[in-house]
Amino acid sequence: MLQDKDVIELAIVDDHPVVIEGVLKLLDNKEHLRVAGSFTSGMEFIDFIKTSKVDIVLLDISLPDRNGMDLCKEIKILSPGTCVLVLSNHSERSIIMQALQNGASGYLLKNASPTELITCIHEALGGQITFSREVKEIIARPSVIELRGIPQLTKREKEILQLISDGITTAGIATQLSLSPLTVETHRRNLLQKFEVKNVAALIKVAVQQGLI
Template structure:
């Protein structure tokens, strides 16, 4: 029955990709492609007037990046499922889209069977990745490969206080040290973790269970 079909929207900045996906999906009994959109604003405008059950979303769009658009759609239209269909292979992008509410991530060279499988998984409330994406996210990160930095007792103490949001001045007062000494420890910690700033330091320390 027509009403049982999933209403699918395709969002990609290349019209030829949209047309290709439409042709690929037109014979799927459980799907009905309701439209193709080349930018974020047009899909948002459509969704405010119409329902889509599933969106196949690219990351690269002319007006809004797909990661942000994914979050915006999920915030406003919670029941709409989103599968990312992209050429981007960066682990951080893949993980960010999932955090932003996507039900899965596929590369554009995925097979129709992989796409079918991911759609089924999404409908069942699961998160699904194409085979290549599984390989990307299962590789160890640089931090994991390098192992944990060796910290002195004092460095662990200062790291914990930094994570609490305390300033060098406040930490110095608490530990009866000079603010300059605390700043030196802070710089050493940033260097040991090979990060750029305190926010990254805290994130890396959490990832390595040092906080």
């Protein structure tokens, strides 16, 4: 286990110097944790991790130069043994789950207490998936999508939903399924109503979350 090492190499990636300074002060007297570096951009850290060993990184997913979610995935590819602990202001359940899907070992909000941060660091190093208290509460609450349930779709609606997600136009769907464009538009409107969304982008997003496409 990483937590059994004599010295744990830790890095901080956050574009707010005040956050970095606060974490540095918090970790200053932790003898088994050594801050290997602090970085205000994703590219700086990627360059660093290519040549240096990092056991755990505290990663803000809102960075000026990189998408934090993509960065999390890239870190795990470059250094599979590095634990990624997201430290963020974003409290949306979907973002938390996406971070985990991209390889994060845990997720904390920036209002977490110092004790929570230290606990989460040790749990992540011990191989656990870890969260601050507030994140645990967010995950435990069912999402609006889960409460709403999965809409019951006809076979034709499922076909059209798949074609819409493939980027096929109304005319293209009509040709492919031997339907009139008006019929396809009617099915499209019915899908929007069943999923309780206002546009195709939202329709596809919800359908993906529910595993329908």
